[in-house]
Amino acid sequence: MDPVEARRRIADAQSAAQSRLESLRAQFDVIVAGSEWTTDDDEHDPEGSTIAFERAKVIGLARDAEVEVRELDAAQERVASGSYGVCERCGSAIADPRLEALPAARRCIVCLRLR
Numbered sequence: 001m002d003p004v005e006a007r008r009r010i011a012d013a014q015s016a017a018q019s020r021l022e023s024l025r026a027q028f029d030v031i032v033a034g035s036e037w038t039t040d041d042d043e044h045d046p047e048g049s050t051i052a053f054e055r056a057k058v059i060g061l062a063r064d065a066e067v068e069v070r071e072l073d074a075a076q077e078r079v080a081s082g083s084y085g086v087c088e089r090c091g092s093a094i095a096d097p098r099l100e101a102l103p104a105a106r107r108c109i110v111c112l113r114l115r
């Protein structure tokens with residue numbers, strides 16, 4: 001795996017994950033601002049439980065995006081240390097199409113199925 005190409009791919013994925021995170025944070029702010037107009041009584045207010053559900057969904061997606069950003073940081077470190085693209089379980093090279101689709105991949109497709 002060409003380290004220059006690897007870095008470029010990781011950086012692209014990082015900026016995509018970062019902008020997704022920012023948009024989720026903006027959505028969260030909108031939901032919180034909107035919920036100030038309704039009561040906090042989720043049980044008796046159908047609108048309130050919808051907001052709670054939407055809020056939980058956005059928080060979940062934002063956490064996923066945060067994990068992805070961290071994983072991509074770790075991938076950049078592996079490029080620096082020369083271990084990028086090597087399966088952390090079996091030590092074989094991770095197939096290029098897999099790294100292209102998932103630049104932060106730590107395991108080859110065979111080991112992934114073992115999980």
Ligand SMILES: [Zn+2]
Pocket residue numbers: 087088089090091092107108109110111112
């Ligand atoms: Zn493997």
